[in-house]
Every structure is written in structure tokens, then in C-alpha cells.
Amino acid sequence: MSRSRKLLILGGTVLAVLGMLYGLHYAVFVEHQTLDRMGGSLAGAFAHAAERRGDDSQLALTAYRETKYDYVRQVDLHSHWIGLAMLLIVLGIVFDEVAFAERARFAIALAMLAGSIVFPLGVILQTVHKAPLGSVLAIAGSVLVIAALGATAVGFMREGAI
């Protein structure tokens, strides 16, 4: 088995386990409480408005916004890590059919793995008061994945594979 295939399959498996463990931890210890807080703060904003307590209503709406911002990114981390892991494993199985030299294939595989780790990590960093760094990592990671996937598509279409 070539180095590029090993990297994609092993890296993908580790990433899938990581994504699932993170999802399990989040579902058991965080998600239910977060959903309660999110729903509660939105309902609170409306209830306070009905009581004509404008400032409390505003605070509750802000709490809703912040909780939802976190929730969306936590779920994105879980789903993107697992989704990208599956893609890595699938491509790992068939990567020898990418019609480039093994050195180039390894570089593409490395870029894809690095991007798959960094992109969701950047998304989650946006929730811990490191938004600029998180955004930079998320953009860099997604660019890496897209470029590597584009190169893979070209490799599949080229003559001379296998």
C-alpha cells in the first residue's frame, strides 16, 4: 500500500473516531443543556417583552444569539470532521488511480488531511474568543481541502491511472 493511501486511510479513521468522540461528549454533556438555554433565552426575551421589561428582554435576546452562535459551530465541528474523515477514507481506497507520481499524490493527501483537521478546528476556535485566528484557520483549511480535491479530480480524469 502506498504512503499516500496509508496517510488518507489512517488519518481518516483517526479523524472519524475523534469526530464521533467529540459528538458523543457534546451530546451527553453539553447539547441538551445548550438547547434548553437557547430555547429558554428566546422564550425569556418574548416573556420579558410581554411584561414590558425591555432591558431584560434585550439581555435574553443577546444570550440567545451567543448560545446559538456556539451551538451552530459545535455541531459544524462534529459533522465536518466526520464528513471529511469519510471522504479521506474513501479517497484513500482509490488514491492509486489518481494519475500523478506518488510524491505528488502524497503532497495532495497531506494537504487534504491537514485541511480536514484545521478547517473544523478553526470553526470551533471562533467560539472561544479567538474569532480572528479561528477564521484564518477555517479559511486556510477549506482552501487546502478544495485545492487538494480539485487536484484529485484532475488526477482521476487524467489518462494513465493504475
Place this chain on the structure above:
Amino acid sequence: MLLFGGIALVAAGMLFGDIFAVFVLHQNGGQTGQALLAAARAVAAQDPSAVNIAFAHLGNLLEDRGTKVDAHVHMIDAGYLALLLALMQPYVALSAPNKKLLAKIFLTGGLLLPVGIFLIHYVGLAYAFLPVIGWASVLADSAGVLLIVVLLVEGWGFWNYLRGRRAGPVEPELPKDRTWERRTLLSGGTVLILMGFVFGAWYAGANLYEHENREIVILKDLLDQPAGADGLADPVNAYGRLQAEKAVQIAAHSHIIEFGLLAILLSFIQPYVFLTERWKRIWVKVLLAGSVILPVFVLLELKLGLLAGGIADVGGLMVVVALVGMLVGVVRHTGSLDAEARGAR
């Protein structure tokens, strides 16, 4: 076992998604808008208890919708993982009985996970031992643990394979061929995924933050109680439109990527699809056409309305039909192997 179980889980998950889209999704969206309007009217009437009732109803509707979407997604993803594990088996250094046991555990977990998620809305907190986690959640989480355990053991088996260990009879590697079906599915699938990634990046850059900001602006409008005949209806409608915009863009992004993955996975099993070349090509074309039609027309739903929604559902059905067509070919292949074995005896 993993091959059949995987394709069956994917087909069942897609069929469930189609049924959900036709019979639940739009009705649920309409009811959610009504619940939000009721909450806004309760604010106008200065009635906090009515606000709480409206939000309890709203939460119920969102849970109903969310658990069904999650059941659909998790069933398909479990199917994909089962297919992946099937393809990885030649590289997993474990004994045949252990592999069989792991496959059974994985498929059991893959089935129980979406079932558990689906039941969360109906079981709720009945007889729950914790204040926020019901028995259906426990079932779903336990099934998730089963999947993780199997993946860890399979990963360990793969690690052993890389270190040169072998155990028992090893499954043959997938035959490498360059037939039209394989190349088309492989390159078509990769292009679909690439399109999905580019669209996702565009959505994150152009729309994600704008949608989040717009939601808060609309909610503030509702809380400020605008005057006039359509004072409340306007922001409620704007909220509904925003939710629809988000839903179709996320659905287009995720579906086109999932179909791309499916196409690549199906390219591997083409040597085992025992059909004439003509039929194999037909199913490949139907699958790829459906994979483009569904996400494109989901996106067009906001402009073309239910017509686009109907066409998108047809696209989903095309993928399911192509999947079943290929599954029939795989069944025929195993049947032919059995017949050959009987002939040899």
C-alpha cells in the same frame, strides 16, 4: 454483510428523507411560523403565560423537525461508514469470526442510532432517570458508542495490517478496472463533492454571518411590536423566509457532497453489479442526474416554489431507484457465485 447493510441503510435513510420532505417539512415550517406569530401576539397582549405556551409549542415543533432530520442524516452516514468498512476489510488484520461479529455490532448500532433519534420526540422524558436526557436519547447514545467501539477495533486491525500482521483468510482486494461506469462515477463523484465544498465556502463567507445577524434583527422587530395591520405578520414572514433560505442552502451543500461520496463508493462495487453494460450505464446516469437535480432544485425552491420542491423530490427518488437497481445487480452477482459453486460440486 457490511455491503448489503450499508446500501440498505443508505437507501432507507434517503427514502425516509424523501417522505419527510414531502409530508412533514413544509407543514412543520408553516406551523412554526404560526407559533412565532402567536408568541408575538402574546407580547402585544402583555400575556407572559401565553408567550410560554407558544414557545413550548414552538420547541415541540423544532424538536419534531430536528430529530427527523437527524435520523435521516445519521442513517445515511451509518450506511456510508458500513460501505467504507466493507471496502477496508482486506486491510484489516482480524480473524473472520471477529470481523463478522464487528459487522453485526456495527449494523445494529447503525440501525438503533437513527431509531433512537427518531423516538426522542415521541418518548420525551417519560420514566427518565435524568432531568434532561430521556430513554430514546440513551438508546441513541448507546448505539453511537457501539459504532465508536467497532471503528476503534477496525482501526486497530488496520494498524496491525500496516505492521505486516495477517489473520485468517484475507478477502481479495477490489479489482481495479477503468470501465466507463467506474470512471464516470469516480470523476463525477469527485466533481460533485468539489462543487459542494465550493458552495459551502461561499455560503460560509457570504451568508452565514448575514443570516445570523438578520435573525436577531427580525426578532428585535417582533419584540418592538411594530404598529399597523401587518405589523406582526411582516417580521414573522421575514423570519420564515430566512429559515427557508438557510434550510435550502445547507441542504444543497450537504446533499451534493453526500451524493458525491455515494457515487465514489458505488464506483468500487461496479465489478460486482451483475447487469448488462447498458443497464449499468443507465443506473450510473440516473444516479448522477438525480444527484445534480436534487440540490439544484432545492436551491431553486425559494424562486420556483413547490414545483422546484417536487422536482427535487423526484431527483431524490432517482437516486434511490438507481441505488436499488445496483443493489439488484449485486444480489444477482452473489446468486451467480452460488450457482457456480453448486455447479462445481
